[in-house]
Amino acid sequence: MEKFGKSQSVKRVEDLRFLTGEGRYVDDIAPADALRAVFVRAQVAHGTITGIDVSDALAMPGVAGVITGADMQAAGVVMDMAGVQVKNRDGSKGAHTSRPILALDRVRHVGEPIAIVLADTLNNARDAAEAVIVDIDERPAHMTLEVGGEPLHDSAPENLAFDYGLGDADAVATAIAGAAHVVTVAVPDNRVIVNAMEPRGTYAEWTDGKLHVAINGQGVWGPKADFKKHFGLDDDQIRVTNPDTGGGFGMKGMRYPEPLACAHAARVLGRPVRWMSERTEAMLTDNAGRDLTTTATLAFDANNRIVAYHLDTVANMGAYNSQFAQAIQTDLFSKVLMGTYDVQTAFMRTRGIYTNTTPVDAYRGAGRPEAIFVLERTMDEAARQLGVDPWELRRANFIRPDQFPYTTVSGVTYDVGDFAAVLAAAKNSADTTGFAARKAASAAKGLLRGQGICYYIESILGDPSETTAVEFRDDGRVDIYVGTQSNGQGHETVFAQFLSDHTGIPADRIAVVQGDSDLIPQGGGTGGSRSVTVQNTATLATVEAMIPAFAAYLADKEGVDAAGVTFDDERFRIPGSNLSPTVLEVADMARADGRGDLLRHSQRITLDNRSFPNGCHVAEIEIDPETGESHVDRYTVVDDFGNLMNPMLVEGQIHGGVAQGLGQALMERTVFDADGQLLTASFMDYAMPRASEMPMIGFSTRPTPSLYNPMGMKGCGEAGTVGALAAVTNAALDAMWDAGVRHVEMPLTPHRVWAWLRDARSRDAA
Numbered sequence: 152m153e154k155f156g157k158s159q160s161v162k163r164v165e166d167l168r169f170l171t172g173e174g175r176y177v178d179d180i181a182p183a184d185a186l187r188a189v190f191v192r193a194q195v196a197h198g199t200i201t202g203i204d205v206s207d208a209l210a211m212p213g214v215a216g217v218i219t220g221a222d223m224q225a226a227g228v229v230m231d232m233a234g235v236q237v238k239n240r241d242g243s244k245g246a247h248t249s250r251p252i253l254a255l256d257r258v259r260h261v262g263e264p265i266a267i268v269l270a271d272t273l274n275n276a277r278d279a280a281e282a283v284i285v286d287i288d289e290r291p292a293h294m295t296l297e298v299g300g301e302p303l304h305d306s307a308p309e310n311l312a313f314d315y316g317l318g319d320a321d322a323v324a325t326a327i328a329g330a331a332h333v334v335t336v337a338v339p340d341n342r343v344i345v346n347a348m349e350p351r352g353t354y355a356e357w358t359d360g361k362l363h364v365a366i367n368g369q370g371v372w373g374p375k376a377d378f379k380k381h382f383g384l385d386d387d388q389i390r391v392t393n394p395d396t397g398g399g400f401g402m403k404g405m406r407y408p409e410p411l412a413c414a415h416a417a418r419v420l421g422r423p424v425r426w427m428s429e430r431t432e433a434m435l436t437d438n439a440g441r442d443l444t445t446t447a448t449l450a451f452d453a454n455n456r457i458v459a460y461h462l463d464t465v466a467n468m469g470a471y472n473s474q475f476a477q478a479i480q481t482d483l484f485s486k487v488l489m490g491t492y493d494v495q496t497a498f499m500r501t502r503g504i505y506t507n508t509t510p511v512d513a514y515r516g517a518g519r520p521e522a523i524f525v526l527e528r529t530m531d532e533a534a535r536q537l538g539v540d541p542w543e544l545r546r547a548n549f550i551r552p553d554q555f556p557y558t559t560v561s562g563v564t565y566d567v568g569d570f571a572a573v574l575a576a577a578k579n580s581a582d583t584t585g586f587a588a589r590k591a592a593s594a595a596k597g598l599l600r601g602q603g604i605c606y607y608i609e610s611i612l613g614d615p616s617e618t619t620a621v622e623f624r625d626d627g628r629v630d631i632y633v634g635t636q637s638n639g640q641g642h643e644t645v646f647a648q649f650l651s652d653h654t655g656i657p658a659d660r661i662a663v664v665q666g667d668s669d670l671i672p673q674g675g676g677t678g679g680s681r682s683v684t685v686q687n688t689a690t691l692a693t694v695e696a697m698i699p700a701f702a703a704y705l706a707d708k709e710g711v712d713a714a715g716v717t718f719d720d721e722r723f724r725i726p727g728s729n730l731s732p733t734v735l736e737v738a739d740m741a742r743a744d745g746r747g748d749l750l751r752h753s754q755r756i757t758l759d760n761r762s763f764p765n766g767c768h769v770a771e772i773e774i775d776p777e778t779g780e781s782h783v784d785r786y787t788v789v790d791d792f793g794n795l796m797n798p799m800l801v802e803g804q805i806h807g808g809v810a811q812g813l814g815q816a817l818m819e820r821t822v823f824d825a826d827g828q829l830l831t832a833s834f835m836d837y838a839m840p841r842a843s844e845m846p847m848i849g850f851s852t853r854p855t856p857s858l859y860n861p862m863g864m865k866g867c868g869e870a871g872t873v874g875a876l877a878a879v880t881n882a883a884l885d886a887m888w889d890a891g892v893r894h895v896e897m898p899l900t901p902h903r904v905w906a907w908l909r910d911a912r913s914r915d916a917a
Contacts, residue, residue: 195261199287200258203286207283330450364389440511464499568855600773602769604881610763613680621752640682683867684862692756709727768875772883781899786846812873817840
């Protein structure tokens with residue numbers, strides 16, 4: 152298993168149907184006769200439900216039913232939704248929250264679903280939803296990242312979700328006390344709303360006692376397990392499908408109440424049920440990302456080597472323990488706690504707090520962007536306080552190539568890397584020698600220019616196991632069944648291309664089949680940048696089982712020794728024969744000979760370790776001090792993704808990741824009032840980056856192939872976001888440093904930037 156892809160920048164084959172409106176999304180494929188679902192949602196952030204009157208709604212035209220949480224509970228549905236619980240520092244588990252599918256006796260955030268209304272048309276369902284009367288005795292909303300306040304859950308009387316720790320606190324304290332230099336900085340990481348192009352949606356139907364649910368998520372097997380649990384069904388009673396999905400970014404990787412409620416409604420009413428979120432509804436109910444504040448301390452010796460690192464983080468969990476939430480700012484954060492730096496003395500403490508806001512869970516990078524952001528912000532601050540070059544400070548503290556494999560302080564073993572070489576390549580690509588001239592040119596126009604860098608590393612996550620099946624069809628085409636789920640990354644191109652590379656089957660004869668739990672018995676879905684490494688490893692294993700089987704068949708057919716039959720990635724070679732058949736030709740022979748056993752091949756693999764993409768982002772920003780407006784003028788990325796399968800698609804992933812990182816750094820800001828009302832619940836109030844606000848992105852790679860998968864690949868889906876946050880923020884502070892600004896925070900909105908500059912001028916004047 153030493154082969155790897157041919158690194159061809161093949162254009163995405165799926166784009167033709169997407170760009171011509173031929174994509175098939177969940178709202179496109181819902182049955183035409185399905186009832187339309189509208190949810191009655193909490194209008195207050197915290198309160199006790201004292202009554203729900205659905206009588207007026209039931210009497211309205213076209214209404215087929217109104218279902219409450221009490222109705223579902225009475226029908227025997229398991230109401231409590233699952234959530235990971237991490238270990239506290241004392242060894243106990245983090246607080247479990249009982250999160251019902253539909254609210255039972257209490258609401259805990261604006262937008263929480265209380266009832267589902269079903270009608271023949273969407274307008275009738277909307278009208279009836281407005282007629283449902285919900286009486287709520289309002290309670291105080293807990294909106295601060297502080298222990299205490301009005302408790303949301305009996306299991307967390309002080310709203311403390313968990314108190315997590317990793318590392319040796321005493322050793323860190325001792326090292327800090329004896330350090331030559333100590334740098335401490337507070338780093339907020341603002342809450343963002345994910346805003347996938349396609350909002351969440353679903354439809355559900357029951358046929359002969361079997362439940363079929365279509366979702367637009369990041370996989371089908373997790374949801375299938377949930378439907379088994381909540382409805383008490385067997386495997387053969389559930390089918391989950393996932394058609395085209397218009398963006399996921401982690402937000403669609405976990406389960407939500409709406410598909411479960413729709414499935415129950417479809418069973419009760421005997422009709423298919425469909426639901427599609429509207430944009431404001433999505434902003435109120437989709438799991439948010441980030442939302443934490445960290446106080447970080449780096450300690451250095453007299454030679455500017457890091458001797459200790461201490462973190463104290465408070466993270467917002469929102470109203471409930473969402474599926475992966477407790478793990479994001481704890482275990483997943485810790486995977487890259489020390490980034491690329493050779494430090495074995497570190498301690499992190501993270502406390503999660505429940506608040507009366509939308510739950511917070513995975514968003515592109517899920518803990519790794521947060522960890523790298525605070526580390527690289529603190530490194531930049533340290534360079535300023537120590538009076539050293541920020542490039543040199545990083546280089547001097549890197550893990551050296553001769554130290555690999557390297558086990559970090561958090562117990563993660565990096566396989567390979569040459570961080571100094573990547574850093575040097577980025578410095579050259581970014582034309583750092585020309586920065587002074589560009590800064591002077593900006594100053595001549597009355598603008599401030601700054602340069603910021605971030606060196607990141609990411610730990611690939613998700614299920615380490617995956618399945619591939621390859622089936623030869625009667626019409627001469629080939630189906631490859633995959634366990635991941637495309638959310639727009641180009642899977643149909645990449646997986647077909649990879650199979651073609653290793654079998655010689657023309658890529659245009661290969662169809663990628665995904666997202667159907669009846670067709671694919673096991674799969675890990677998409678998340679954690681796992682797809683290219685685990686899925687292609689499974690494909691390679693399948694090919695390596697298929698080729699010997701075909702060779703043995705040919706040897707038997709031609710009367711030769713199977714050991715002499717070879718395959719060169721395009722054709723078989725048979726000793727003493729003029730035959731040199733392709734894989735497709737052998738499949739045709741096998742079909743004609745009645746060898747159906749040779750027409751489908753499948754393998755399941757498990758990777759022992761995961762890959763560690765890394766790289767350097769360099770941002771240059773211009774700021775107008777009169778208006779506070781910021782513009783990222785230049786952006787350079789040099790990455791180490793190991794061997795590349797399709798460089799063009801990799802670059803596209805980086806562009807998308809950087810765009811999301813720049814959005815958070817420059818403009819995205821989620822704002823609640825003191826009562827828990829979301830003030831940024833539409834694109835009128837929540838800023839999203841436009842094309843005009845994005846820079847051209849220079850991208851190149853300097854690979855060190857991974858040792859942890861046979862292709863030497865490293866995942867790339869989240870890397871752009873991991874590096875962007877600190878690069879842009881560091882650049883902004885650099886731009887304003889000479890103007891007296893000493894601290895900045897995301898997002899760098901014009902008003903905030905203008906205010907920082909104004910306050911600096913006021914201090915200077917005083």
